[in-house]
Amino acid sequence: MAKSYEFYEQIAKKYDEMYEDITWNVHHEIIRRILEMVVAEHSSVMDLGAGTGRWTIYFAKAGMEVTAVEPSKAMIDVMKEKIPDDLLKKINFVQSTAEDMNFSDKFDLVNAQGDVLSYLDDPDEGLKRIHKALKNGGIFAGTVDSKYFFIKDLSRRGEFKQIDAIERNPVIFIGDPAEKRTFKTRLFTSKTLSKILEDHKFKVLEISGIILFGPYEESLHSKFNEIVENEMKYMKDPLLVDQAMHLHFMAKK
Numbered sequence: 001m002a003k004s005y006e007f008y009e010q011i012a013k014k015y016d017e018m019y020e021d022i023t024w025n026v027h028h029e030i031i032r033r034i035l036e037m038v039v040a041e042h043s044s045v046m047d048l049g050a051g052t053g054r055w056t057i058y059f060a061k062a063g064m065e066v067t068a069v070e071p072s073k074a075m076i077d078v079m080k081e082k083i084p085d086d087l088l089k090k091i092n093f094v095q096s097t098a099e100d101m102n103f104s105d106k107f108d109l110v111n112a113q114g115d116v117l118s119y120l121d122d123p124d125e126g127l128k129r130i131h132k133a134l135k136n137g138g139i140f141a142g143t144v145d146s147k148y149f150f151i152k153d154l155s156r157r158g159e160f161k162q163i164d165a166i167e168r169n170p171v172i173f174i175g176d177p178a179e180k181r182t183f184k185t186r187l188f189t190s191k192t193l194s195k196i197l198e199d200h201k202f203k204v205l206e207i208s209g210i211i212l213f214g215p216y217e218e219s220l221h222s223k224f225n226e227i228v229e230n231e232m233k234y235m236k237d238p239l240l241v242d243q244a245m246h247l248h249f250m251a252k253k
Contacts, residue, residue: 004119004183005071007175012074015052023215029228046107049116053079060087067092098126103133112142118185127200134253143246147187190241202251208235209244
């Protein structure tokens with residue numbers, strides 16, 4: 001079992017192509033629309049678990065001062081290859097985990113998309129470092145893996161022992177089992193997500209479900225905008241949030 005960033009170190013070159021089907025494109029567009037409401041108000045951004053730079057580049061293009069924090073050197077290398085020269089000067093690259101980074105009262109926004117909170121080896125320490133890095137009133141936003149989505153998927157496959165294990169300890173191993181490259185992800189419900197954030201002195205502003213009705217067939221690309229709008233129409237419905245593939249949170253220091 002590898003750490004999450006060790007897994008991504010090995011697959012960095014093909015990472016982007018793994019997330020380009022219609023379901024992931026819908027996911028990214030919903031996140032973009034959520035972040036659009038935040039970036040206009042904030043100038044100093046940490047992109048935590050920056051990966052190959054999807055959101056780092058987005059923030060830099062929006063004129064933000066961006067610090068990209070990513071533990072995998074290979075992912076940072078791919079990110080730098082993608083970034084136009086005129087944007088490079090706007091970005092500070094830091095190779096670090098959340099648990100090891102050391103910033104104080106620096107950022108208006110910490111963006112942790114890609115389930116960073118689910119992947120932390122030490123969530124308590126990571127959340128302490130994130131809280132410390134934010135300015136007072138700063139926003140912490142990101143996604144986590146949804147417990148009930150995984151339970152629904154396991155139920156369809158008849159893997160009921162795995163469901164019992166998740167109920168005892170809400171973690172599961174993901175990655176590439178065929179290549180014996182897996183890592184642990186921590187699963188959340190809206191209730192347990194709210195609790196861990198509040199326990200670390202964050203005020204939860206909202207929790208939304210991302211991809212309530214997918215995955216989607218590739219033949220539906222012509223209906224892309226309608227799919228996004230339909231997902232966003234229901235993403236805060238309390239009866240549906242926990243059924244989503246991912247939970248998105250916004251919290252305030």
